Amino acid sequence: MPATYEKIATNTLGSAASSITFSSIPATYTDLRIVLTATYSATTSSGGQLSFNGAPSGTLFSYTRLYGQGTSPTTSINSNQPAITPADTSWTLGNTMPDFYTYDIFSYAGSTFKTVLTTNSQDYNGSGSTGIKVGLWRSTTAITSCVLTASVNFATGTTATLYGILKA
């Protein structure tokens, strides 16, 4: 029997890579949580995208977000997407300012569509963004792999950890 909250796997990049994959995820937990601390090989407009059971493709993802970049807060909706992106990825600045993302994936092995809550914390000493997002994967298939993707490479040292959470 797994513990209530335990680490399933950690991936710290020893060299730059365009994606990080957690595969063969057991169905023994209730929820999943991913914590990603990412830097990038160059400025990117799309970092930390999350897809399930394969690389980003198709149109089964959608999300609603609320975020602020130091002035007025903003909200937006994206439907029919190939993946869920964190709340705001437009300010990622190369490999010196780490971005911090969390992804809570509910009932990942259940029979309903899969819903995700994400947070982003990105501060670049004068600019940045923080926000929350709810995402949907319109599939009743159990999640067995999670793929984090960047439009440019994740830099060396980027770390992603996958946790399993088990209810009573």
Next chain:
Amino acid sequence: MPSTILGIIASSGGAASTSSYESIASATGTGSSNTITFSSIPSTYKHLQIRSIARDTNTNNDFSSIRIRLNSDTGTNYVRHLLAGDGTTVTATGATAQSSMIANGAARQNGSTANIMGVSIIDFIDYASTTKNKTMKAISGNDVNGSGFIRLNSGLWLNTNAVTTIELLTDAGFWTTASTFALYGIKG
């Protein structure tokens, strides 16, 4: 409205754990009750967390919420704030003298597309203190591919008693059988 009482002893039985984050109890909606109750909560943790997926039997196609009461207090002893986005408008609101706290947008109504649930992570800080009022934070939301709601909620219970019971109520209707609520304790 009938309530489902799910005490800790009745609903516990999860994995033994030696970590700082432990499962206390969980409950599933019945389709005929508007309330999930976690009772006899031990005071042995520092904080509590509830993780939920929820849908109610209201036949409309919209979001709904989880209303939260502590120690069965139905008085107007709650305060709450909300920061909300729906893809078009950002809203910030607050209210005093409320009869519950709210995890706004944490559920979907049953007229929504099948299999879509609202979700929430609700944290109760220092819940066992006997000298402090009790503060709650919730991140909640739901998305239906083309519309959605994301919410950051805070709540305050103006009472210094230790929290021993948490009730989770629908806005309207009952919790569906696809709804699950899990209570965790976090050690300090």
